[in-house]
Amino acid sequence: MARRGRPRNEQSTTDILVATLELVSEVGLSALTMDAVASRAGVSKATIYRRWSSKEQLLLDAWMSAVRRPDEPDTGSLRDDLRAMFTGLGLDPLPGVDIQRVFPQMIAAAKVNDDVAAAYRAFITERRRPMQAVLRRAVARGELAADVDLDLVHDLLVAPVVYRWLVSDGPVDESVTTRLIEIVLTGVDALPRLEV
Amino acid sequence: MARRGRPRNEQSTTDILVATLELVSEVGLSALTMDAVASRAGVSKATIYRRWSSKEQLLLDAWMSAVRRPDEPDTGSLRDDLRAMFTGLGLDPLPGVDIQRVFPQMIAAAKVNDDVAAAYRAFITERRRPMQAVLRRAVARGELAADVDLDLVHDLLVAPVVYRWLVSDGPVDESVTTRLIEIVLTGVDALPRLEV
Amino acid sequence: MARRGRPRNEQSTTDILVATLELVSEVGLSALTMDAVASRAGVSKATIYRRWSSKEQLLLDAWMSAVRRPDEPDTGSLRDDLRAMFTGLGLDPLPGVDIQRVFPQMIAAAKVNDDVAAAYRAFITERRRPMQAVLRRAVARGELAADVDLDLVHDLLVAPVVYRWLVSDGPVDESVTTRLIEIVLTGVDALPRLEV
Amino acid sequence: MARRGRPRNEQSTTDILVATLELVSEVGLSALTMDAVASRAGVSKATIYRRWSSKEQLLLDAWMSAVRRPDEPDTGSLRDDLRAMFTGLGLDPLPGVDIQRVFPQMIAAAKVNDDVAAAYRAFITERRRPMQAVLRRAVARGELAADVDLDLVHDLLVAPVVYRWLVSDGPVDESVTTRLIEIVLTGVDALPRLEV
């Protein structure tokens, strides 16, 4: 059953999300103002508050709309699947939006607002599925031992990239990701024999 | 030559830093107000602004004052050195301060304010020295190949812990850190033979 | 054309003017604070600044709203007209407002702020009209010589009253105003014969 | 008995008074700050507060130091005495000080601060003495009736000049003061015969 009254303008919704990403990218969450979002989106504040209850919720939605779910390759080789997944990681979704600047603001928001934290966790769980599937197929093929902690392997592979983005500003290029995959897979492969 | 005028009260400085850590820990950077810091520290806003030019600078100093530089163990074994370094990681420096809640706020601040970013980078570089020294001694002892990228090894070891704190909320206990060290060191050890 | 947006609350405007008069009456212009006006009027500071750009402008409007334009009597006799005009001079317009305490603050403000000075002068010119009319009718009736300087006569009549309010704290009662009118009119009457 | 310790610097006292007059002349009492006075006088704030307890007291002293007591002419003719007294009225005492801008600030201060009001009244009483003496000598010579209210005559003469300074911005030149004296003296002369 259709709702009565004038329907919401979906273009406004999109404009607000884009404006939010741009502004968070420019000035951060702390300096983000609803007035600025409204102004840049060409929308009134009421139109924003009709859709989101807080700056953090808005940022969450904006971020989720910008971060695409990774493809799930299936080349038959774990190393090739992983190399495919690391390609194109961290590309900016929109002109004027630096997603690597938005990400830490998103994390900071999730650490502060419990509702945002729950939604953020659910989104992360969903986003991890493709790599979990890749790893599970590798187990099925015998490329990984059956008793390996897949969450740990996942984190060992992903963490260094995110860490360099967020904390240490180190380079993240193909040379790095290739060595990273090799070290982790080799280490994990040796681990069961070491009885840990 | 002696400075003229009434000297600054060092107790006030300390009180402000502690109040800042407590409040960031409680409400985050975005909701942190200078008025609240002043009030909790029993100090006037002017006294804060006389010392720091922005909320971000203040948080930076507070965080640096709270994060102790890690010890630099020298047991003669790389594995034992690393195990020692991972022990006691992330302990809270003050009652009422959850440093793992403060850290992402600190990162978010550094991504927004260039001056803070520079000071943050310098601090991180300094903080990495002990583990770099541990790794260099391992190279000297022949436990690590001479041509290994020590920065990459460093990040492979540290990143998963920080990643679980910040992003995935996974567990970080002794079982995890032990396997982590084993996987990385084993993988790195195999790497040169793989000619990467 | 209709104005857009929520219209201003006229009750707030009135409340602010009354609060301003009360506070200036109590503590003077120098100690008047916008915070106190806002608080007493039950209004936010922004609501004040939306209407007036400075303390002085606010006082000007408050004062103008409080000072009623004098009646313009027309008894057929100059002496009777003047006596009527001097009656009820300086009555307080509101409970809690001592207009004789407000007036010097108003003058001080006008001497400092050029915009206020201009508006003040315009208001004074307007306010002088009734007595100027009374004097002109007296000229028409032959009670005053045609070549008399009406501005000077006006000032001679009004100045002593204001002077005693502001400067010398002398009494201003009916005996004083009656003698004042008599002396000035008699003196003016004699003047042309003295060829000045 | 001489006071112990370092004596006060009298030059500082003078510098403070001059700086106060200049600043009140420029920005008014409301915008006058002790910091600005200290800065312009080349003196520390403590040096000001050691001498005066408030802005109003300081202005009072500054104003009293600037307004010279009028001469007391004795020409043998009331009209000539008055004409002499009106000459040179309102001259500025210092370069950079507009005493007609300072005066209303002084009055405003006196209406707000009771201590200042008392000192101001005493000063005014003292300042009125020369003209009171002139008027009393005129009574002795028979130029004025013995039962005339000298305070009222005084105010009738002085008020229009002050009124034009403060309120109506009308001209105050020799033509005005001459006619003023003539009208008032003629009017007063006629008054007793009118049995008022």
Place this chain on the structure above:
DNA sequence: TATTAAGCGAGACGGTACGTCACGTCTTAGG
């Protein structure tokens, strides 16, 4: 076709916090 309900931009509203300035006091090192 007319009514009704929600959405819309604009902008005022009572608040809170901003970063600055001035208050009057105090603490330092000297004169």
Place this chain on the structure above:
DNA sequence: CCTAAGACGTGACGTACCGTCTCGCTTAATA
């Protein structure tokens, strides 16, 4: 004891945003 310098807690400044609330108007579904 006075001085200049300058830090201190307090509190007001005028501005910017908060999230809410009228306004007049627009846009569809319902009656």
